[in-house]
Structures are given as structure tokens and as C-alpha cells.
Amino acid sequence: MTQIEPIAQFRQVRVQQDDFDLSAEVARLRAGDPRVGAVVTFVGTVRDMNDGANVAEMELEHYPGMTEQSLKGIVDQACARWPLSGALVIHRVGPLKPMAQIVLVACGAAHRGEAFAACEFIIDYLKTDAPFWKKEQTPSGARWVDARVTDEAAMAKWANPSSPVSP
Template sequence: MKQVRVQQGDFDLSTEVARLRADDPRVGAVVSFVGAVRDMNDGASVAEMELEHYPGMTEQSLVRIVDQACARWPLSGALVIHRVGPLLPMEQIVLVACSAAHRGEAFAACEFIIDYLKTDAPFWKKEQTPDGARWVDARVTDDAAMAKWASP
């Protein structure tokens, strides 16, 4: 099962993981990553984060990232759910989950997907801080994390 969803509503981790491994006796491991809104970023308090995207283009980008992971590792399933719209601190932003026969493949694929999502998926984040709204810039650490996946 490969699935990508971009949505405003929240998601339930237990339900999504159960769906990912449902009725598949080959699954020996499920690895998940949940990203959440922090209340601080770059030294400023964050009251709200708004995520914007290009409908259609964003989903296609996420599908390409998942397809790349499935080509690298023998996955039974891969799931990406990314929220858009206004979000408050502690709210969930993103879920990446991968299932496989063994944990190594599931861990690697999950990390690969989130690393590529952070750099290649067309999402834009705007934070509300005490000094007003500001767009969140790309991080050098995200580019460095993605670089480790480049083929030699």
C-alpha cells in the first residue's frame, strides 16, 4: 500500500499504522515519524504556523518521493499525510510511516522520505510571532540530511 494525503484535518497515528499493516503477514516492522508544531523557532515564540501548498503539484511531488523510497527498499507499504492550513503549537503536521519485513528497511525508508519531503515538497510555512508574521526559510541542516542519500 502506497498512500499520500494532503489535508487540513488531523490524523490518528494508531489508526493509520493499523491500516498500513492490516492483513499483511509479510510486515515485521512499521516505523513512523510524526512532526509537530513547536512553540519556539529561531529564538522567537510561535503562536501559530500556517502551511500553504500548491494542490495537485504537492501530491505529485510526495508520490515521487514515496516511489523513490519504494524503489530503494523492499517496502510493504508507505504513507505520507501532511496537513495544511493554520496549526497551533503541539498540533501534528506530518506523518511518515513505512512497513517492511525488517526494521532496517523501514527505518531507512522513513528517514529518506522525511528528508526529501523537507527539501523537495512544495510547502511554505508562515509563523506568527510577537514581532509579526514571517516565512520560514529552508534550513542548511535539511539540505545536509538529504545529501546523505545521494548515490555515490
């Protein structure tokens, strides 16, 4: 029996205001592909507290066109690095309340190692390289959210392109 090397066939990036259904999106990613042995997902949500302040709402802004291209580039990098059967990124924009879903990253592969690594890679790069701006509404008023040093450190571990699996 010949082993078929998984190829990223399903690649989708969406930036939208509407919420998403995790089950429906995972089903779309798998789409009856018998090579998929693992699907790893990450769902980011709005917290009610950040940097010591209560958060009543977070508003996400983006640069249409540029944001989608940036996300597509990140997904393409992951698909070039790991043998994925599919990769999906959905990122919401607009005003969001605590507990609302912000982002979904889902990766399908024949094996869990590749799916986990690719999913982590995509979210790490998304947090640092994708052009999104976050503004929080707190009791003290509105404030823009700065990039975190921890996000930069998380991305730095992927700097060696010859290392296909996360350290």
C-alpha cells in the same frame, strides 16, 4: 519454504487540513499483511519556539496537485530503493497551533532496517523537495520560514542511489 520478497503494495499520500490518528493510520498501513515485521513512523509537530522567537501559530500552504505529485514521487523513490510492504505520507495544511501534528511518515517492511531507512529518506526529501510554504505568527508579526541548511545536509546523504541503506 519460499521467502516472499516484500513489494510496496500500500502507497498513500494525503494532504489535508484535518488531524490524523496515528494508530488508525498504522493499522491501515499494516492491513493484515503478515510480511510486515516492522513499522517505523515519524510524526512532526508544531513547536512553540523557532529561531529564538515564540510561535503562536504556523500556517502551511501548498500548491494542490503539484504537492501530491511531489510526495508521490518521493514515496515511489523509497519503494524502489527498499523492499517495503507499504508507505504512507500525510501532511497537513492550514493554520496549526503549537503541539499540533503536521506530518506523518510511516513505512512498513519485513525488517526494521529497511523501514527505518525508508522513513528517514522520505522525511529528508519531503523537508527539501515538497512544495510547502510555512508562515509563523510571532510576537514581532508574521514571517516566512526559510529552508534549513541542516535539511539540505540530511538529504545529501541519500545522493548515492546504489547505497540502499542509510550511511
